[in-house]
Amino acid sequence: MEVHEQGAVYVLALTGTKDKPVKHINQVVQSNSVSILWQIPQIIIITAAEILFSITGYEFAYSQSAPSMKALVQALWLLTTAVGDSIIVLITALNLFSNMATEFFAYAGAMFVVISIFALMSIFYYEYNYYTQEKSEAQTDDGEVKVKPSLLDDAAHRLRSFSIDPHDGEYAWAVEARLDDYIPDERF
Structure with missing residues (x-):
């Protein structure tokens, strides 16, 4: 069976007997005219x-x-x-x-x-900026407003300053306990 062009579909049918088989090749779909x-x-x-x-x-x-x-x-x-x-x-x-x-x-x-x-x-669209609203504000005793970092920023800073000995078997527990103190468990 020789195929010269791509995209065509052929059906091969074998007929005849066991001693004398006959093959028939029928082209069902024409080959592509565009590459x-x-x-x-x-x-x-x-x-x-x-x-x-x-x-x-x-x-x-x-x-x-x-x-x-x-x-x-x-x-x-x-x-x-x-x-x-x-x-x-x-x-x-x-x-x-x-x-x-x-x-x-x-x-x-x-x-x-x-x-x-x-x-x-x-x-007519009004832009909402929820990134700045995630930071909390606190007022000090002298009336000055102080912006506090978010809980995730605080936890990341504390984790960077927290050194763990990797040879200690308790290091995974220490990281989890350290993060649990600063990242609240907010679920649906």
């Missing part, structure tokens, strides 16, 4: 766009949500991706467009509508 290597630039561009868009969206969702809502906001981000993929599957399955060019122009029009909505939302 498959033309997909590489498209895949690179789509991958770069997805990475840039996803990282930006995750960072925005994480930085602009309240500390107790970070997991929920990121789950909603993934849910919107799933809903968008489901809409494309539904439109493709219903075969609403007779021409693929018309279908792609419809997707481009939908993206233009979404971009317009996002532009309007960004004009």
Whole structure:
């Protein structure tokens, strides 16, 4: 069996008897007329766009949500991706467009509508900064406000200044006990 071009699908059927077998090769799918290597630039561009868009969206969702809502906001981000993929599957399955060019122009029009909505939302957006609100403030006796470092900063500083002998069998327990004093156990 000789294969000269890629992308074709062949079926090999063996017939005849044990002493005299006969092979039949049938081509089911025609070979590619365009090289498959033309997909590489498209895949690179789509991958770069997805990475840039996803990282930006995750960072925005994480930085602009309240500390107790970070997991929920990121789950909603993934849910919107799933809903968008489901809409494309539904439109493709219903075969609403007779021409693929018309279908792609419809997707481009939908993206233009979404971009317009996002532009309007960004004009009226108020930025929340939860990073600075995580630090606690305390007032001293003379009325001066003093900013205290967060608990994690304090624990990291104390851990760096805490030396442990690695040959001591109790070093893992000492690190855990030292961190337990400064990092509260906040669970759901």
